[in-house]
Amino acid sequence: MFTGLVEEVGTIASIVASGDNHRITIKAPQTARELKEGNSVAVSGVCLTALNITPDSFSADLAKETWTLTSFSRLASGAQVNLELPLKVDGRMGGHIVQGHVDGTGKLAGLEPIANANDFWLLIDVPEELEKYLVFKGSISVEGISLTVAKLEGLRLTVAIIPHTIKMTNLASLKPGDPVNLETDIVAKYLEKWTRLEESSGGLTVERLVAKGF
Numbered sequence: 001m002f003t004g005l006v007e008e009v010g011t012i013a014s015i016v017a018s019g020d021n022h023r024i025t026i027k028a029p030q031t032a033r034e035l036k037e038g039n040s041v042a043v044s045g046v047c048l049t050a051l052n053i054t055p056d057s058f059s060a061d062l063a064k065e066t067w068t069l070t071s072f073s074r075l076a077s078g079a080q081v082n083l084e085l086p087l088k089v090d091g092r093m094g095g096h097i098v099q100g101h102v103d104g105t106g107k108l109a110g111l112e113p114i115a116n117a118n119d120f121w122l123l124i125d126v127p128e129e130l131e132k133y134l135v136f137k138g139s140i141s142v143e144g145i146s147l148t149v150a151k152l153e154g155l156r157l158t159v160a161i162i163p164h165t166i167k168m169t170n171l172a173s174l175k176p177g178d179p180v181n182l183e184t185d186i187v188a189k190y191l192e193k194w195t196r197l198e199e200s201s202g203g204l205t206v207e208r209l210v211a212k213g214f
Contacts (some may be wrong), residue, residue, distance in 0.1 A: 002042045004139075004146025006082040006169045007031065010043075013057060020064035024075065029056040031083045040100070042084040044170065045144030045181040046070055047100025057136055070102050070142065080170035082144040095146030096139040097186055103123040104130055105179040106142070109156065111171060115139035120161040122147070122171065124180060131155055132192070133184035141183040145169050 010028030024041065035041060035050045035058055038111060042048075048060035067073055075081070087093070109123035124142065126134065134140060138149045145165065152159035152189050174180065 001087050002047070002084050002098040002100055002144070003087050003091075003093055004045075004098040004141050004144060006084055006145055009170055010063075010083045012077055012079045012081065014077060015075060019066075022062045022067050022072075023051075023059055024062060024072070025052070025057055025059045025211045026081060026083070026157070027057045028083055031085065032056055032058050034085055040086050040101045042082075042086075042098070042144050044071060044081045045098070045100065045183055046072070046102055071105050071181045074179055077168070080173045082169050084144060098141045098144070098146060098183060099186060100144075101183060102181045103133075103184050104182055105159065106130075106182050107199050108174050108176055108178045108180050110176055111161070111166075111174070114160070118176070119152075120163075120166065122159045122161045124157045124159075124182075126155050126157050126182060128155060129213050130171055130182060130184055133188040137189075138188070139185045141181075143170060143174075143180050145171070 008028050008030045010026040010031065013025045013027045031041065032053055032055060035053050036094045037051065039050045040047055041050050043060065046066065050058045050060060052059040062072060075164060089206045106124040106126045109125050112121045114121055134149055134152050136149055136152065140147055140149060147159045149157065150160045
């Protein structure tokens with residue numbers, strides 16, 4: 001499990017295709033020092049298994065589905081990726097629950113300065129099937145970054161970005177039209193499932209929600 005708090009921005013050193021699969025090697029000295037063979041690591045929001053660890057890099061294998069259904073399909077040598085190690089049992093939950101299971105990709109529409117402020121608006125066009133999981137001030141992971149929904153108009157998602165987030169992530173390296181990995185809040189997906197089940201058995205009541213821990 002991850003929290004969406006990026007710990008290091010790595011650089012793609014190489015991408016090697018083998019049939020439908022790919023192996024990526026990422027230069028990331030800080031992360032590599034913490035890894036052991038077989039450890040999990042979130043790479044731009046995708047949970048991968050670390051392999052071939054060196055003092056300043058590690059590799060990971062991508063199945064065809066991972067390559068085609070995430071933003072990895074746009075990667076090339078020199079591209080920047082957000083890295084996060086799994087949450088430790090005694091660690092603080094600073095962001096929100098991020099599983100590293102990407103639900104789909106959005107399209108970066110823009111990163112615009114906010115008038116009379118130092119902050120930015122991050123604009124993303126989201127897939128129609130994910131819109132139902134997004135709510136005002138709800139959580140979403142974008143490229144592995146825990147962010148808060150500031151506005152949702154149709155399929156256009158807007159979040160506010162502070163300068164620190166720009167500095168510590170790969171957002172500044174992206175350009176309009178680039179795909180970005182999206183993972184919606186797991187709580188919303190569970191609630192949707194429970195709602196469907198309850199609708200078939202008399203409806204979802206406050207009492208039933210409380211019984212489920214809400």
